Amino acid sequence: MEYIVNGNNILINRLRDFDIEHILECGQCFRFYKSDNKDYILIAFNKILRVTQEKNKVIFHDTNEQEFNEIWIKYFDLKRNYKEIKNTLSTLDKYLDKAVNEKSGIRILQQEIWETLISFILSQNNNINRIKILIERLSKKYGTYIGEQNSIKYYSFPTVEQLSKASEQDLRDLKVGFRAPYIVDACFRIINEEVNLNELFTMEIQDAKKELIKIKGVGPKVADCVLLFGAKRYEVFPTDVWVKRIMEYYYFDKDTKIKEIHEFATGYYGHLAGFAQQYLFYYARDLKVGKK
DNA sequence: AGCCAGGCACCGC
């Protein structure tokens, strides 16, 4: 990774297969703020990072070499060869080729799995704007103050211990709605070691999924998101309404059950299913496939 | 006003 240290900034002059807008807006993460075109602030790993981009020139602001190496290279998955992944997927069929080319700057972030779990529990039957607001409220109330930029205060996502302090009623007061008992259940099972998030990185994938589904409010779709976005399990294929719509449109040409789509996709895309899903999801959502 | 939002739990069969 060739980068230039410039004061408090890290600069990369020709960063390929990287588009900060695609990466943050593609639906995999929620804690980011757009201040201008390709000028974003994001919160992760108890840090505030500002990223700006002009074509292939990317600047990571207000950080340092150590932090960049220890946190951001992994977080942005900078060591993975996305060119190769995209080539493989593009060769599979013309539909995927289109989605990959349209959303060519996506990278799958390596997010903290605990935050990913709660975020995607909140995501069910919800829209992205409101998911973001709810996560902000949780962070402000239960997380730790981590700093200020442009007189806006930022808070880390609460740890399991911090969030365990919240009762179901506390959470309902923050307007998470019917998801409140799900969050309480997630905290409880993890504190009591009924579910071990660290094991999900290496367990047999079906077992990992079963493990997550023990948590109330976690079904197949949320489990897949947690495994893909939080545990580097790229063989999963989170199948939600958007993915259902675009898969039906491209591959089935008729109303098809999510389970059938999921089975087809994990077989067809194999170990790259998670990447394929994200290109397809973002593309479908932008295109409003199957919607008026 | 009613429908929808990156689903899921719960129920009846």
Place this chain on the structure above:
DNA sequence: GCGGTGCATGGC
């Protein structure tokens, strides 16, 4: 196991 329904809340 499979399909239908309710769910908190807010934007449109």
